[in-house]
Amino acid sequence: MSRFSVENTRNFSIIAHVDHGKSTLADRLLELTGAIDKTKNNKQVLDKLQVERERGITVKAQTASLFYNCEGKQYLLNLIDTPGHVDFSYEVSRSLSACQGVLLVVDANEGIQAQTVANFFLAFEAQLSVIPVINKIDLKNADPERVEKQIEKVFDIPRNECIKISAKLGTNVERVLQAVIERIPPPKVHRKNSLKALVFDSTFDQYRGVIANVALFDGMVSKGDKIVSAHTKKTYEVNEVGVLNPNEQPTHKLYAGQVGYLIAGMKDVTEAQIGDTLYLHKQPVEPLPGFKSAKPMVFAGMYPIDQSEYNNLKSAVEKLTINDSSVTVHRDSSLALGAGWRLGFLGLLHMEVFNQRLEQEYNASVILTTPTVPYKAVLSSAKLIKARRAVQKNMMYIDQNRVMLKYLFPLNEIVVDFYDSLKSLSSGYASFDYEDAGYQTAELVKMDILLNGNIVEELVTIVHKDKAHSVGKVICERLKDSLPRQLFEIAIQAAIGSKIIARETVKAYRKNVLAKCYGGDITRKMKLLKRQAEGKKKLRKIGNIEVPKDAFIKVLRTQSDK
Numbered sequence: 001m002s003r004f005s006v007e008n009t010r011n012f013s014i015i016a017h018v019d020h021g022k023s024t025l026a027d028r029l030l031e032l033t034g035a036i037d038k039t040k041n042n043k044q045v046l047d048k049l050q051v052e053r054e055r056g057i058t059v060k061a062q063t064a065s066l067f068y069n070c071e072g073k074q075y076l077l078n079l080i081d082t083p084g085h086v087d088f089s090y091e092v093s094r095s096l097s098a099c100q101g102v103l104l105v106v107d108a109n110e111g112i113q114a115q116t117v118a119n120f121f122l123a124f125e126a127q128l129s130v131i132p133v134i135n136k137i138d139l140k141n142a143d144p145e146r147v148e149k150q151i152e153k154v155f156d157i158p159r160n161e162c163i164k165i166s167a168k169l170g171t172n173v174e175r176v177l178q179a180v181i182e183r184i185p186p187p188k189v190h191r192k193n194s195l196k197a198l199v200f201d202s203t204f205d206q207y208r209g210v211i212a213n214v215a216l217f218d219g220m221v222s223k224g225d226k227i228v229s230a231h232t233k234k235t236y237e238v239n240e241v242g243v244l245n246p247n248e249q250p251t252h253k254l255y256a257g258q259v260g261y262l263i264a265g266m267k268d269v270t271e272a273q274i275g276d277t278l279y280l281h282k283q284p285v286e287p288l289p290g291f292k293s294a295k296p297m298v299f300a301g302m303y304p305i306d307q308s309e310y311n312n313l314k315s316a317v318e319k320l321t322i323n324d325s326s327v328t329v330h331r332d333s334s335l336a337l338g339a340g341w342r343l344g345f346l347g348l349l350h351m352e353v354f355n356q357r358l359e360q361e362y363n364a365s366v367i368l369t370t371p372t373v374p375y376k377a378v379l380s381s382a383k384l385i386k387a388r389r390a391v392q393k394n395m396m397y398i399d400q401n402r403v404m405l406k407y408l409f410p411l412n413e414i415v416v417d418f419y420d421s422l423k424s425l426s427s428g429y430a431s432f433d434y435e436d437a438g439y440q441t442a443e444l445v446k447m448d449i450l451l452n453g454n455i456v457e458e459l460v461t462i463v464h465k466d467k468a469h470s471v472g473k474v475i476c477e478r479l480k481d482s483l484p485r486q487l488f489e490i491a492i493q494a495a496i497g498s499k500i501i502a503r504e505t506v507k508a509y510r511k512n513v514l515a516k517c518y519g520g521d522i523t524r525k526m527k528l529l530k531r532q533a534e535g536k537k538k539l540r541k542i543g544n545i546e547v548p549k550d551a552f553i554k555v556l557r558t559q560s561d562k
């Protein structure tokens with residue numbers, strides 16, 4: 001790695017709105033620099049997770065070190081591919097901390113979209129060089145000239161700086177690499193200083209422990225070095241360092257300005273803090289600023305299907321949160337489901353992806369429930385509560401285009417999908433932040449959901465009195481859609497105390513027990529029908545209705561329809 005001077009190193013990221021072609025451009029860049037062979041099968045090579053391949057979206061940022069020869073000079077280009085969906089923008093901001101420039105990819109047909117703007121500002125605020133790349137010029141409806149004008153108008157970047165490409169066909173992609181070398185500055189680092197490395201991402205490997213992705217700001221690190229975590233002050237011995245090309249490739253050393261991975265026997269989530277600074281033993285340095293922690297916008301309760309699986313699930317959740325540090329985890333417990341967690345996610349898609357990754361990567365089966373939030377209950381008959389749920393506190397114009405509104409909200413009203421609704425209502429332009437305002441009094445009721453008279457503990461919710469009816473109705477309807485029909489009828493009810501406020505019915509399958517009974521006398525038929533009725537009664541008495549996991553996710557979304 002010593003061959004690559006700081007002068008000949010570039011660290012850059014690809015940012016864009018969802019589906020504008022970042023991962024496809026990354027494939028072409030990997031091919032051009034020989035990191036992967038040129039075949040027709042290279043589709044989103046950096047999207048390594050099963051969930052990414054199935055859904056066709058990037059959820060994790062990925063790093064690749066590319067070796068590129070230009071005018072006789074050997075360059076090291078470190079590329080970080082980032083997700084486009086708003087739920088994963090935390091990944092983007094972290095990745096940018098390791099970069100000096102970005103390729104801002106914009107679809108030649110769709111033009112600038114909400115996440116293009118949001119990601120541009122992340123790069124702009126981090127003072128990175130921005131290279132606009134207009135992609136998909138091969139499309140019939142492509143209008144690169146219109147998009148060029150948009151970029152000039154919205155981002156104040158001269159239109160002649162735009163590079164027009166087709167990532168799919170490879171058209172003009174080489175020009176992108178040249179622009180990276182010409183327009184993005186080399187990192188400002190000092191190799192003579194002692195080691196200062198930023199942990200900007202990490203993954204967990206069953207056999208080798210935590211693999212930390214590091215960007216070296218100063219000094220160098222080699223196998224065998226003793227390093228210290230500025231966060232925990234624990235000392236480790238470096239077992240392996242290397243670059244991702246895009247698979248792990250061990251090297252002897254990593255030097256300031258370079259981006260790579262490091263394995264040092266860190267075993268769990270508390271030791272592998274993303275945003276941590278690593279330095280050499282006995283050579284402490286001023287830690288880097290780290291990252292603002294992510295603010296969860298959607299919460300869900302998570303429990304093992306079987307309590308004996310608790311420890312396995314606990315370790316799976318811990319390992320996955322090493323890789324996805326934007327998930328917040330608090331221990332929680334439910335009377336019916338036992339010990340579990342209250343998890344906070346950045347959006348509903350994020351929640352589903354996390355759940356899917358637990359299943360696919362850790363073979364864990366979980367129950368998701370509506371989240372619980374702590375209440376302080378004053379058990380008294382006094383009427384002491386205000387009717388309004390959100391109270392406006394103030395409104396301030398930041399500039400011509402932006403306004404800041406402050407409200408006092410009950411936490412219960414924002415924990416499920418408030419953020420998603422806000423984003424879709426405002427086409428992604430509105431952003432949302434919150435601070436704890438303490439406990440407030442409110443007129444709340446406990447609503448039970450019953451299946452054939454049995455309370456489903458995981459669906460018990462506390463709702464505002466005025467919303468109980470509509471929420472109960474939607475939950476019953478959702479359950480009706482997602483419960484499989486059984487041999488007996490299922491009554492789905494929402495109740496407050498003994499008062500039923502909503503009801504739906506799932507009709508029974510009526511098995512035709514007389515199918516094989518041709519002719520014959522009436523008493524034989526009556527006997528068969530009676531036996532069937534008794535069988536049904538028995539089943540109803542057992543009340544063993546299986547509620548599929550999907551039903552819980554659907555019920556979680558209920559709040560948006562109320």
Ligand SMILES: Nc1nc2c(ncn2[C@@H]2O[C@H](COP(=O)(O)OP(=O)(O)OP(=O)(O)O)[C@@H](O)[C@H]2O)c(=O)[nH]1
Nearest residue numbers: 018019020021022023024057058084136166167168
């Ligand atoms: N016609 C055409 N299609 C393209 C081009 N580049 C990408 N695509 C297609 O656009 C779709 C999205 O491409 P991706 O590379 O997955 O987009 P992305 O921006 O990485 O998406 P996320 O990671 O989910 O944000 C895929 O179906 C690609 O085949 C292009 O130059 N021309």
